[in-house]
Amino acid sequence: MLELKKVNTSYDFLQILWDVSLQVAEGEFVALIGPNGAGKTTTLRTITGLLTPQSGEVLFRDQSIGHLAVHTVSRMGISYISEGLNLFTNMSVRENLLLGAYALNDKQKELETLDFVYHLFPRLKEREKQLAGTMSGGERKMLAIARGMMSNPQLLLVDEPSLGLAPHLTNDVFRALLELRNRGVTILLVEQNVNATLEITDRAYILEHGRIAMEGPSREMKANQHVRNAYLGI
Amino acid sequence: MEQTVTQRSFLDSLSIKLRNNVPATIVIGLSIVLALVIAVKTGPAQLANVIVTGGMWALLAAGLALVFGVMNIPHFAHGESFMVGTYVGYFVFTPLNNYLKDNPNGLLAFLAPMIGVVAAMLVGAILGAVLERLIFAPLRKRTRVGWVMNTFLLTVGLSFVLINGTTLVLGPNFRGIPRYYNVPPLEFLGMRIAVDRIFAFVIAIISIAVLTWFMQRTRTGRAIRAVAQDETGAQLVGINLGFIHTLTFSLATAMAAMAGAALLFMFQAYPTVGLKPLYFAWYVVMLVGLGNVYGAIVGGFIVALLQTATQQFIGIAWEDVVPTVVMILILILIPSGIFGSEVKGIQEQ
Numbered sequence: 001m002l003e004l005k006k007v008n009t010s011y012d013f014l015q016i017l018w019d020v021s022l023q024v025a026e027g028e029f030v031a032l033i034g035p036n037g038a039g040k041t042t043t044l045r046t047i048t049g050l051l052t053p054q055s056g057e058v059l060f061r062d063q064s065i066g067h068l069a070v071h072t073v074s075r076m077g078i079s080y081i082s083e084g085l086n087l088f089t090n091m092s093v094r095e096n097l098l099l100g101a102y103a104l105n106d107k108q109k110e111l112e113t114l115d116f117v118y119h120l121f122p123r124l125k126e127r128e129k130q131l132a133g134t135m136s137g138g139e140r141k142m143l144a145i146a147r148g149m150m151s152n153p154q155l156l157l158v159d160e161p162s163l164g165l166a167p168h169l170t171n172d173v174f175r176a177l178l179e180l181r182n183r184g185v186t187i188l189l190v191e192q193n194v195n196a197t198l199e200i201t202d203r204a205y206i207l208e209h210g211r212i213a214m215e216g217p218s219r220e221m222k223a224n225q226h227v228r229n230a231y232l233g234i
Numbered sequence: 235m236e237q238t239v240t241q242r243s244f245l246d247s248l249s250i251k252l253r254n255n256v257p258a259t260i261v262i263g264l265s266i267v268l269a270l271v272i273a274v275k276t277g278p279a280q281l282a283n284v285i286v287t288g289g290m291w292a293l294l295a296a297g298l299a300l301v302f303g304v305m306n307i308p309h310f311a312h313g314e315s316f317m318v319g320t321y322v323g324y325f326v327f328t329p330l331n332n333y334l335k336d337n338p339n340g341l342l343a344f345l346a347p348m349i350g351v352v353a354a355m356l357v358g359a360i361l362g363a364v365l366e367r368l369i370f371a372p373l374r375k376r377t378r379v380g381w382v383m384n385t386f387l388l389t390v391g392l393s394f395v396l397i398n399g400t401t402l403v404l405g406p407n408f409r410g411i412p413r414y415y416n417v418p419p420l421e422f423l424g425m426r427i428a429v430d431r432i433f434a435f436v437i438a439i440i441s442i443a444v445l446t447w448f449m450q451r452t453r454t455g456r457a458i459r460a461v462a463q464d465e466t467g468a469q470l471v472g473i474n475l476g477f478i479h480t481l482t483f484s485l486a487t488a489m490a491a492m493a494g495a496a497l498l499f500m501f502q503a504y505p506t507v508g509l510k511p512l513y514f515a516w517y518v519v520m521l522v523g524l525g526n527v528y529g530a531i532v533g534g535f536i537v538a539l540l541q542t543a544t545q546q547f548i549g550i551a552w553e554d555v556v557p558t559v560v561m562i563l564i565l566i567l568i569p570s571g572i573f574g575s576e577v578k579g580i581q582e583q
Contacts, residue, residue, distance in 0.1 A: 082467075103471065
């Protein structure tokens with residue numbers, strides 16, 4: 001479904017990604033893990049079009065999307081839940097969600113999806129009229145994921161959903177992601193919480209210094225000596 | 235508990251908002267007192283004056299706030315949109331009026347000023363879209379830093395070009411009309427109000443209502459607010475930034491041009507007619523906070539009130555001085571304006 005072929009990306013003169021290649025198949029739940037500054041967020045930003053790759057190809061359903069505008073990529077069915085969340089803080093929860101369905105432009109479908117995400121996150125329904133900026137960190141993260149779902153995406157890119165959350169809220173977020181995946185959404189998850197991530201994902205890539213260092217099924221990764229030393233602290 | 239929190243009545247939430255915002259409460263309170271003083275001392279006719287000018291400043295300032303909030307452009311050529319509006323109003327209304335002299339027609343006489351205003355609005359919308367596509371969109375692609383400063387210089391330059399271009403083509407002459415509606419003033423509660431003023435007021439109220447409805451209730455209006463609050467977030471949900479920018483600029487220009495045409499009976503059409511409305515619109519947005527569209531609507535009436543009070547109690551020559559002094563005080567005491575600024579993009583750039 002998604003394929004990166006030898007992608008190189010830079011911020012001005014500073015190159016971050018070096019020949020990154022990865023694949024995500026339809027229905028798969030894939031993790032991208034690695035230390036701070038390895039280029040995980042840069043990878044996601046390159047896929048969404050917020051950054052343009054210098055060389056290499058980004059393919060979505062066999063179509064090159066590396067040089068398309070952000071809104072075009074989003075309308076093709078890729079939803080990106082950024083680390084900063086990029087919520088519309090002065091708008092209500094409901095308005096944020098409706099904007100998530102902006103690209104659908106279909107009132108009927110919009111309300112159906114709204115019901116679905118309210119079912120997934122009942123908390124958001126309670127807070128429907130509250131301004132997004134006045135909610136707690138966990139609720140904001142829920143809202144960002146829910147907003148990302150509102151466009152009925154085929155591929156969900158999630159950037160560090162557990163960052164800054166209390167452990168029980170992290171569990172809630174992960175449970176929501178699992179539920180989405182069980183409903184057939186393909187997910188590429190970037191995380192620092194390696195243990196929990198390898199627990200719930202099918203496959204994982206490890207990104208170190210802008211290069212893919214390892215890849216394989218999550219279960220095997222968990223048994224790998226390098227991963228155990230560097231990321232699990234065992 | 236949750237129920238009581240969410241089901242607060244409108245008045246309750248308003249009073250909480252005011253309690254949390256002391257400067258706004260003081261300014262609004264003072265404005266109400268000032269309005270009452272004017273009404274008692276000089277008669278309610280002056281209040282009608284406040285409402286008409288206030289509506290027009292609100293229209294202009296709302297456009298200014300919109301352009302600053304959504305695109306981060308300090309728009310110093312906004313007065314020229316007003317100027318274009320006065321010319322379109324003049325060139326559309328005058329032939330209609332001449333035709334009416336020979337062929338009296340009640341319905342056409344009633345519609346003629348509206349035709350002028352609508353024509354100004356359409357020309358403004360097209361002009362705004364063309365300017366944005368031609369000037370600001372290319373600049374945006376090339377700018378990395380200093381966008382606000384660049385666009386400030388650009389709009390000042392644009393203002394010069396438009397003023398002098400108009401002088402070159404149409405000459406520096408004043409082109410005016412004696413009045414829009416050739417009927418005696420209406421008597422209302424002992425005041426006499428010219429029908430033209432009522433016309434201008436109705437135009438202002440309808441446009442402000444339509445603007446508010448558009449921004450709050452429609453999908454595109456919501457998208458405009460989304461771009462103002464978080465550009466990246468807006469793009470990520472599939473909003474085409476370029477389209478929203480062109481639309482916003484076109485909308486603001488159309489509103490200013492409409493105000494110009496509606497006030498033709500007060501201002502006349504000449505190349506530099508837009509400068510004074512521009513300054514007053516800037517007073518308004520500085521008073522309420524840059525980029526705050528709804529604040530700008532309230533602020534328009536406050537500044538008009540201040541202006542009328544100055545004319546009545548201090549003297550007409552002081553009309554520009556007092557708002558300037560108030561603006562300086564606002565900038566020293568509450569630089570973010572009485573309602574606070576909602577501009578997010580400015581910190582990112």
